[in-house]
Amino acid sequence: MCEANAYLYIDGKEELYLENVDVMKPEEGKIFLKNLFGEQKVFEGQIREISLLRHRIVLEKL
Amino acid sequence: MCEANAYLYIDGKEELYLENVDVMKPEEGKIFLKNLFGEQKVFEGQIREISLLRHRIVLEKL
Numbered sequence: 001m002c003e004a005n006a007y008l009y010i011d012g013k014e015e016l017y018l019e020n021v022d023v024m025k026p027e028e029g030k031i032f033l034k035n036l037f038g039e040q041k042v043f044e045g046q047i048r049e050i051s052l053l054r055h056r057i058v059l060e061k062l
Numbered sequence: 063m064c065e066a067n068a069y070l071y072i073d074g075k076e077e078l079y080l081e082n083v084d085v086m087k088p089e090e091g092k093i094f095l096k097n098l099f100g101e102q103k104v105f106e107g108q109i110r111e112i113s114l115l116r117h118r119i120v121l122e123k124l
Contacts, residue, residue: 002064002114024112036115047109050086052064053098 003036006057009048014058017043021057029062065098068119071110076120079105083119091124 006021007014020036024047031043045061068083069076082098086109093105110120 002066002117004064004114022113022115024109026109047086047088050112051084052066052114053084055064 001036002052002055004050004052004055004057006033006043006059008043008045009058009060017041017059024057031059063098064114064117066112066114066117066119068095068105068121070105070107071120071122079103079121086119093121 003020003022005016006018008017018033018035018041021033022036023034025032031047034040043059045059048058048060050057065082065084067081068079070079080095080097080103083095084098085096087094093109096102105121107121107123110122112119
C-alpha cells in the first residue's frame with residue numbers, strides 16, 4: 001500500500017502524528033488529514049517535507 | 063512503487079504537471095518537487111489536495 005506516516009517536526013525531533021495517511025488538504029494554515037482507516041485529524045501548521053518513496057510526511061507548526 | 067503524479071488544477075480542469083513525484087517541499091509560496099528520475103520542478107502556488115492511495119497530487123496557483 002502507498003499510504004505514508006505523518007510526523008510532527010518539533011525541536012529537531014520527529015514525533016509520530018498519524019499513521020497510514022491517505023488524504024491531505026491544506027487549508028488556511030491548517031492541514032486536514034485522513035488515513036486508511038477513516039481516522040481524521042486537523043493539524044495547525046504546514047507541510048515541511050513529503051517523501052512518497054520513503055512513506056514520510058513531515059509537518060511543522062507555523 | 064509509491065510515487066504519485068502531480069496535476070495542476072486550473073479553471074476546473076487538471077493538467078499533468080510532473081509524473082512519478084517522490085519529494086515535495088513547500089517553501090514560501092512555492093513547491094519544490096523532485097521525481098523518481100531526479101527531474102526537479104519549482105511550482106509557484108500551493109498544494110490543493112493529495113491522495114496517496116490514488117497516487118494523485120493536485121497543485122493550484124495562489
